[in-house]
Amino acid sequence: MNGMRIKPLEASKLHAAAKALYEAGGRVQFAYAWSPHGSGTEVRYICAVPDQQDFDVWTVAGCSLPSLAPVVPLLGWYEREMTDLQKIKFSGHPEPYPLVLREDDSTRINGSLKSYPPTNGHAHLPAIETRDVQQLPFGPIRADVVESAEFTFFYIGERIIYYQPRLFFKHRGMESCFQGQRPDHAVVIAERVSGVGTLAHALAYCEAIERAAKCTVPPRAQALRVLLAELERIYNHLHYLGHLCHTTSLKVGEAQGKLLEEKAKQLIARLTGSRFLRSLLTPGGLRRDLTPDRWLGAGLEALRQEFVAYVERLEASESHLDRLITTGPLPARIAFDQGATGPIERASGLDRDLRRDHPYAQYAELPLAVSTLKEGDAYARERVRMAEVEASFILCQRVLLLLEPGPIRTECAPPPLSQGLGWAEDPRGSLFYAVHIGGDGRLARVKIKSPSFSNWRAFPFTVHDTNMMDYAINEASFGLTIAGCDR
Numbered sequence: 001m002n003g004m005r006i007k008p009l010e011a012s013k014l015h016a017a018a019k020a021l022y023e024a025g026g027r028v029q030f031a032y033a034w035s036p037h038g039s040g041t042e043v044r045y046i047c048a049v050p051d052q053q054d055f056d057v058w059t060v061a062g063c064s065l066p067s068l069a070p071v072v073p074l075l076g077w078y079e080r081e082m083t084d085l086q087k088i089k090f091s092g093h094p095e096p097y098p099l100v101l102r103e104d105d106s107t108r109i110n111g112s113l114k115s116y117p118p119t120n121g122h123a124h125l126p127a128i129e130t131r132d133v134q135q136l137p138f139g140p141i142r143a144d145v146v147e148s149a150e151f152t153f154f155y156i157g158e159r160i161i162y163y164q165p166r167l168f169f170k171h172r173g174m175e176s177c178f179q180g181q182r183p184d185h186a187v188v189i190a191e192r193v194s195g196v197g198t199l200a201h202a203l204a205y206c207e208a209i210e211r212a213a214k215c216t217v218p219p220r221a222q223a224l225r226v227l228l229a230e231l232e233r234i235y236n237h238l239h240y241l242g243h244l245c246h247t248t249s250l251k252v253g254e255a256q257g258k259l260l261e262e263k264a265k266q267l268i269a270r271l272t273g274s275r276f277l278r279s280l281l282t283p284g285g286l287r288r289d290l291t292p293d294r295w296l297g298a299g300l301e302a303l304r305q306e307f308v309a310y311v312e313r314l315e316a317s318e319s320h321l322d323r324l325i326t327t328g329p330l331p332a333r334i335a336f337d338q339g340a341t342g343p344i345e346r347a348s349g350l351d352r353d354l355r356r357d358h359p360y361a362q363y364a365e366l367p368l369a370v371s372t373l374k375e376g377d378a379y380a381r382e383r384v385r386m387a388e389v390e391a392s393f394i395l396c397q398r399v400l401l402l403l404e405p406g407p408i409r410t411e412c413a414p415p416p417l418s419q420g421l422g423w424a425e426d427p428r429g430s431l432f433y434a435v436h437i438g439g440d441g442r443l444a445r446v447k448i449k450s451p452s453f454s455n456w457r458a459f460p461f462t463v464h465d466t467n468m469m470d471y472a473i474n475e476a477s478f479g480l481t482i483a484g485c486d487r
Helices: 011-023 075-086 174-178 195-213 217-249 251-272 296-314 319-324 331-340 343-347 380-401 451-462 468-478
Strands: 004-007 027-034 042-048 053-062 064-066 090-091 133-140 150-156 158-167 417-425 429-437 443-449
Touching: 004 417, 011 027, 011 064, 027 075, 027 429, 027 443, 042 429, 053 064, 053 429, 075 090, 075 451, 133 451, 150 468, 158 451, 158 468, 174 443, 195 417, 195 429, 217 251, 217 296, 217 319, 217 380, 217 468, 251 296, 251 380, 296 380, 319 380, 319 468, 343 380, 343 429, 380 468, 429 451, 451 468
Parallel strands: 004 053, 064 090
Antiparallel strands: 027 042, 042 053, 133 150, 150 158, 417 429, 429 443
């Protein structure tokens, strides 16, 4: 199986199909457009169906389609992206204005931008009819090394009444960089889409290629992939906890969290030679074998004990908790409708995790505790990540205990005109790669669905009607990255 169950649909059937999926408890994960080997434009909707491991893929031909955003709000950004980059028109869209492009730009080449124009004009903003409301445009250049983005606040005193983020200031052309590349070479590109998700991106990409090639990855390589993915989750969440302490002015907690992150990276570097887990995966398995001897288990247990003590101190820091509890609540209904993913959706009561619901690598053979909470506030988002770190330590130790010798790679060459879908539960949420192989055996199209693209869509709903002084805390509690959007 290539991870997909293709289902051609007529445009007139889209709304009915979306409503039926919604009522059954399923979810459209993302949508994208491509031209199947020069035969016209096709829009694909990737759908998660309850109790089904592979994903349904609705394929609809044409450049003029009805918008599904009124039925599935999370598709609003995907449709606007396709309108900007592929000139596809979606009738009845509730937000019919550019997302990726500036409103006066029409520079497109083969579905990608040649360059971005200067930032002229303003994003679509509501009309303000009272003098009591103040407007604050913040960015795109911000302090420190924070990524480029512009945020517009409308506020009265300290109360934010409306907030709109404006991303996509940098176009790196990551998806177009894959085109024409050999499948086994392009994993290097996947590793550089987002620096904080190197392993997850490489894993989702390799899974997509492997499904297109219908190759079976050896058990040892599958187990080591789980180990590496959970090590990446550990260091990401430790950094998150330290950064969250920074925003609540708990400086000791910030220092301790980032020290634990550093210790995790040192273990990773000793095991792999790369602090960010690069140059390890390849379609078909691993580039080289790893030897996680007894020292790694001992090192992880020592780190876990330090982590447990760190969490106990955080939970006893009232000044820290006071800034998190009830800050930026995200109701479950909004989280579902707007496409929130990962720790964000789980903190709002949505029990979803690709590792369990659509298992890959060796996850189907391992016990996985998925933590969920219902409060949906910044404190819940912190606690979900704390629980995930503890679960990751357990998974790593289980892999080390069960790891067997054996080969770590098999031949994996997808045939011409094949396709595959790969996914991984990135530390920030669901990550997908859809790959299409051309007639020459090289990549013809690669579509990336990153977790931050989803969570940025949901984030503004937690900002409206909140306090200006809590904004930085709320944003940090989401763990967003802009590199996941500025493709």
